[in-house]
Amino acid sequence: MTFDKNFLKNLVAPIEKGRINGTFSKEEYVSNWNNIWSRCWNINEGWEDKKRHPRNYPDRQPVFRAILKSEFDRVGGFTPGGYDDDWSLSRKLGYEAIEAPGAIFYHKNPENLGEVFSHAKW
Secondary structure, three states: OEEOOOHHHHHHHHHHOOOOOEEEOOOEEEOOOOOHHHHHHHHHHOOOOOEOOOOOOOOEEOOOOEEOHHHHHHOOOOOOOOOOHHHHHHHHHOOOEEEOOOOOEEEOOOOOHHHHHHHHHO
């Protein structure tokens, strides 16, 4: 992943204003959109053009990108030992992260048939 220069500032702004305890961003864009395999990946996933989410992606998610340290510590942090460690945090907290507007970042889609196979198998 790569991040817009204002990613962290925008990600933590709602937390700093005391509105919420944790955030995530759904402003995830495809960094290699000009690659044909990357575009095919989006079509296969049913995602919006140039984005890594469908158009109707919810404003609340169980995956936190930023959270108050006190909340993280209160529940003992992540549950170790699995792929879903960030999802386990939401279950332990009893609430989900809220969308942080303007927290833009970029993610690369698979760029060749080998990467498509590897990602699909995973």
